[in-house]
Amino acid sequence: MPVDVDAVVLSNTQLSHDYNSVTLAAPQLADQAEPGQFVMVKATAGDHPLLRRPFSVFEIQRDGDGRATGFSLLNTRVGVTTRAIYGLRRGDRVRCLGPLGRPFSLATPPAQAWMVAGGVGLAPFATLATSLRARQVDTTLFYGGRSAADLFYADMFGALGVHVRLSTDDGSRGDHGNVTVPLRAAFASIDRGSPLRLYACGPTPMMRAVTDLAASEGRNTDVSLEQIMGCGLGGCYSCVVPLRSAAGTHFVRSCLAGPIFDGSAVDWERLGR
Amino acid sequence: MPVDVDAVVLSNTQLSHDYNSVTLAAPQLADQAEPGQFVMVKATAGDHPLLRRPFSVFEIQRDGDGRATGFSLLNTRVGVTTRAIYGLRRGDRVRCLGPLGRPFSLATPPAQAWMVAGGVGLAPFATLATSLRARQVDTTLFYGGRSAADLFYADMFGALGVHVRLSTDDGSRGDHGNVTVPLRAAFASIDRGSPLRLYACGPTPMMRAVTDLAASEGRNTDVSLEQIMGCGLGGCYSCVVPLRSAAGTHFVRSCLAGPIFDGSAVDWERLGR
Amino acid sequence: MSVDLSVDVGGLRLANPFIAASGCFGYGLEYDEVVDLSTLGGVAVKGLFLEPREGHPPVRIVETPSGMLNAIGLQGIGARRFVADKLPVLRDRGAVVIVNICGSTVDEYAEIARILEDADGVGAIELNISCPNISKGGMMFGSSLQGTHDVVSAVRRVTTRPLIPKLTPNVADVASFALAARDAGADAVSLVNTFLAMAIDVETRRPKLSNIVGGLSGPAIRPIAVRMVHECRQAAPDLPIIGMGGIMTAEDALEFIIAGATAVQVGTANFVDPFVWDKLRDGLVAYLRRHAISSVAALVGTLDTTRG
Amino acid sequence: MSVDLSVDVGGLRLANPFIAASGCFGYGLEYDEVVDLSTLGGVAVKGLFLEPREGHPPVRIVETPSGMLNAIGLQGIGARRFVADKLPVLRDRGAVVIVNICGSTVDEYAEIARILEDADGVGAIELNISCPNISKGGMMFGSSLQGTHDVVSAVRRVTTRPLIPKLTPNVADVASFALAARDAGADAVSLVNTFLAMAIDVETRRPKLSNIVGGLSGPAIRPIAVRMVHECRQAAPDLPIIGMGGIMTAEDALEFIIAGATAVQVGTANFVDPFVWDKLRDGLVAYLRRHAISSVAALVGTLDTTRG
């Protein structure tokens, strides 16, 4: 059951000029959150901005006894809310409504899991990796950024026992090119028949490219889409994703049915920007 | 010439639950400010609130060489801007446009000066007292508040050589009752013919009462009115004061012709709330 | 002091004046986990056509200063499936249901009303003759006096439920539409629907919404909406009004009530805060107590416009 | 890359598209100390009646979400004193002056236009047929097609200056008013004036403005204003438009220009930031450079409404 909490900011780590991560005290919310779920955030008082914005739950904070105490957001500045989140100070308060949306469906051994992340699309994968590793799933993170300075938290995933394959547009770290470069290489090195689940989150063109590449290898990809969301609870019908089915293409609310969808069912042309 | 500065908050002293004073770095503005002038303040980014709000220049800050480095505001929480000002933190920025309006016209010895302040109406009198004392004017401050806890900075005026007469609604300090109580007593004790200038700033009913009391003693009062101001520069015609003259009552822009007016010329009934 | 929040809007009894606005609360059941639907004055469900509709492709909303534009295009399951799948559950939850209906033709409105007439649990019918986001129907009717009259009287003939045409603010004289609605048999009117508006992405030089234009809602429009409620009240003091447009707090709702609205709808605010309902009720109760007013009904239309 | 900011609005040449909106910049001279008036595209002076007017008593403005209401009531010095006292100084400052005029009767509009015809330094006449804050004149004319036609053609007969009726947004179909204005001889239209609106003090249950209602301006109305400019452009592609309503930044102005405005007026933003003019110009120049567009004129009405 989603809760709306006035979460206190415990810390704000500015990772770069654009990226930061913010830790929030919110035991009730964090306790319920499952990998792939999101929260609707209001970071400023008043009408500016008016609406909340959706953010993935990044890491779950726990106390010595393993009880959830809060969670963090991984944030990149693009507009008014993300700028406000970038500038948060310890002690500030942020309203968070969640957890919302359907979680990832988890791979089970012997299936491997490949998580493909672009930029801030890394956010949903920390909790996913933790859950997958808890069930001993062999997990690999393909993580692409513009340059070496954009690849945050790669070590954290390594520490979880996740194989990490990096790539950068400028070749400054890992493979040169976008994240499909190491992904293509990985497909070449595994058996077509071996069980594998793919998860992707990042810019839309990247998720589409990953879906297409995987499809050409006979694989499905679970993509975590970033539709504009007005409410997060199914009230406004703003967040729809055009999904192909036998019965034709239908608009499905991402906040209720998603944000995770089978990439091959998405009508990418009609997804909006 | 008014300037618009993005002034850095140097300190914020919360004097009570409602009152605070904020010191701002703004040498150019402070250097020009004369007693009774005001600044138009925007304390938050974005549209909330949209318009600036008028505030008196409270104290002028000076460096060791006497050069103006900034100024302070005396603020009381009533709405969105004043709440934001109450919560300002060191390092925050506040846009200040000023100095604006016509300054007080100063008393000259042998005339005495009586400044009558209610609540936050104290704000314009710190600079006025400094200027009056610099010209050796015998100056008295009548200062009324709800209770003792509301009477800030009385000592500061004492230190300037100003006689201070306090009153409180609950009698917890000074005379019991409103500020007209000690004022009435003072009138009783001076000669009707002795030169005297009166200045009043505070809630409208108080300024009106002071004007009437003074008039009954044959004295004029310069009142500093707090009309709602949209621009502070004469552009919007929102801030008008109904002024009686031989030619009838006319609406006069307070930001240009005021905020200081001869209280006996003001049509108090048509002043707005 | 105990205060009475209940109101009667043209025969529709509500426990309190706060209704979830159509299109801003799905079919109500989406909020089952966060709100006890029986604690709302009422639930105006998402606008229904006779048949299911897909609506417009994304982008469907865009935020603007103190407001938002929407061009959802009335995606929905259609009247029959609503009656079959949603209405029984809503009834079970104790919700007072206001069914918002929309047609491309006068006959379609009447046809939906007929379907609803046979259904259990329809508290009232809200006639959406004011949706600005569809090419046929909606505002087409609501921006002509004749169209308003035609739709209202056609539906009036087939329904016994309280009938509440929802007026568009995209007209010069909204009060004349309230009168036309009343004369055609409306029990009350609701206003305002959204203002036709647009936003442009200057980098691409394209509209931000896929539908080019959309409807503006939220606090930005509140002062216009309050004025329109005031005008309708002046023109037709006996016609109950459901007021809306940018209500975020109890104080905002009070502006509408004092201007003449018997009840209010709350749309955009529910997106920002789905727990807003308790706050609205609490704020209203506190206000009534502070002013020693024993009922909301006694407050309706008490605006004092004599000069002070 | 050098870019050309100059525009021609129905015969009125402006060095750049940014005009100070009427009623938001006094008679211009109030800003002598803070702005070099010759650097503005133009100055639309405060609405003038034939005779001096006192306007409404305070309270005259109230802030609303992302906007403000005003009911100034056209306090002013009257046309003759303007011509005698203000116009010569404005001319001396190098300002392009747009004189906003208002009448209680058609004849009064014509009479003021005649006075202006004999004066030096009148760049254009803006016909205020859209002020919502006065009981006689203003919006009374601008909310009827006949009234619009009557005022425009009467003034057209007596003036050779560029004639720019200012349209009210308080109508159902603003484009029809643009067409009526054009057909009556207007050289351009400006829009929008403010939206009729009100705010209520719920503690006293009285209107916050002494005049009860007022006009809403500021960012809140921008999406509606942009839509209206778009509609006028669609209906009358050859009629130049001066767009306005909530412009705070160059990007906001670009929305209007892309929607079809040849120039824009900036009102409320000037209250918030009297130094806004340099920022607007700089932002526009930066945009044109970034997009390699050599002139503002080339950008007007370039909105792409084909589906992507």
Ligand SMILES: Cc1cc2nc3c(=O)[nH]c(=O)nc-3n(C[C@H](O)[C@H](O)[C@H](O)COP(=O)(O)OP(=O)(O)OC[C@H]3O[C@@H](n4cnc5c(N)ncnc54)[C@H](O)[C@@H]3O)c2cc1C
């Ligand atoms: C389920 C989900 C999870 C997300 N998780 C994260 C996350 O963990 N970290 C993170 O940094 N971002 C995440 N996003 C994206 C984030 O919601 C947007 O970056 C944010 O809404 C932008 O808000 P703003 O106020 O900063 O930008 P605005 O000022 O609103 O707009 C800036 C730009 O962002 C676009 N935009 C606005 N709202 C949204 C929206 N709701 N979704 C997508 N684009 C939008 C605008 O069209 C515009 O181009 C997620 C989105 C979704 C749907």
Ligand SMILES: Cc1cc2nc3c(=O)[nH]c(=O)nc-3n(C[C@H](O)[C@H](O)[C@H](O)COP(=O)(O)OP(=O)(O)OC[C@H]3O[C@@H](n4cnc5c(N)ncnc54)[C@H](O)[C@@H]3O)c2cc1C
């Ligand atoms: C020349 C001048 C000097 C002033 N000096 C000071 C000062 O030194 N310290 C100080 O604390 N206050 C001062 N004020 C009053 C101050 O401007 C208002 O308290 C302030 O504008 C309220 O803004 P807000 O956003 O907090 O309140 P809002 O949220 O805007 O409104 C809260 C209440 O204040 C009223 N109000 C709003 N704007 C104004 C306004 N411009 N003037 C008066 N009342 C208003 C509203 O009607 C409402 O009742 C001065 C006013 C003037 C005209």
Ligand SMILES: Cc1cc2nc3c(=O)[nH]c(=O)nc-3n(C[C@H](O)[C@H](O)[C@H](O)COP(=O)(O)O)c2cc1C
């Ligand atoms: C996303 C969205 C969808 C809407 N859908 C409908 C609808 O289906 N039928 C209708 O009559 N009004 C619809 N409206 C209008 C609202 O019911 C309401 O009239 C308007 O939003 C003003 O109220 P608000 O400012 O509280 O949102 C919709 C509004 C929004 C924001």
Ligand SMILES: Cc1cc2nc3c(=O)[nH]c(=O)nc-3n(C[C@H](O)[C@H](O)[C@H](O)COP(=O)(O)O)c2cc1C
């Ligand atoms: C205080 C004020 C006074 C105004 N006076 C006039 C006027 O005299 N004549 C006129 O045509 N428009 C007048 N207007 C309307 C503006 O010129 C403009 O059309 C409107 O404010 C929208 O632009 P904005 O949102 O940039 O302010 C006035 C607006 C305000 C806020």
Ligand code: FES
């Ligand atoms: S975000 Fe509102 S329905 Fe999905």
Ligand code: FES
């Ligand atoms: S505050 Fe705008 S004219 Fe005085």
